[in-house]
Amino acid sequence: GSVLDEVQQFRPRAVAYAAMYHKDVALPDRLAGAVGVMINCREAAGRVTALVPDEEGGAREIVRYLLVAGRRRIAFINLPGILAGTLREVGFRAALEEGGIDPVGVLPAVRRSVYSDRAPSLVASHVEALLKSGQRPDAILCGNDRVAMEVYAALARAGLRIPDDIAVASFDNQVELASRLDPPLTTMALPHRAMGRLAMEILLAEQPEPPHLHKLPFHLVERASV
Known part of the structure; x- marks a missing residue:
């Protein structure tokens, strides 16, 4: 039988479908009918209520934060080929446009068309090229x-200090990593807890709501890298 058959042996009150990273998922009809809420992903046909991070809003917020900190030449080393990266680029460009500023560049972190942390990294070569360019970034x-960890290493090799010479900011807030970098990393925390809480409320509600998309805000974690 299918995964759904296995799950339904337990006679669950409700079924949630979660993904490791933000993406569109094409659910078969039967599964779409059985799933009460999707977490960190959205159903391609919009038949199921979905809770996703507001990628575009998160990118706007961190760019505005960099602008308020006085940074004007901002480069973005983005995750290629994934929904989060596509939406963040929209927010990144929109926030710079609001400030009347051109981006220094939007560059892919890896040499593959779709991001994976095992793909060959382009980060060090991008940082080297940015530093040699006539428009050296200040963030x-x-x-x-x-x-971000790779950017730290590349800047250290070039003898540059964070944030004095160049500010660094990021998305995720993998606390083990972000808090231990030197200096600790300013980053946009994904709304994992908020998505989980809201998913429970939706699943336990007396009346199911009509399917719609909830975009949950990121949370800015200010540390010493900006």
């Missing part, structure tokens, strides 16, 4: 904290 926004 680098990173697609996740792992990319």
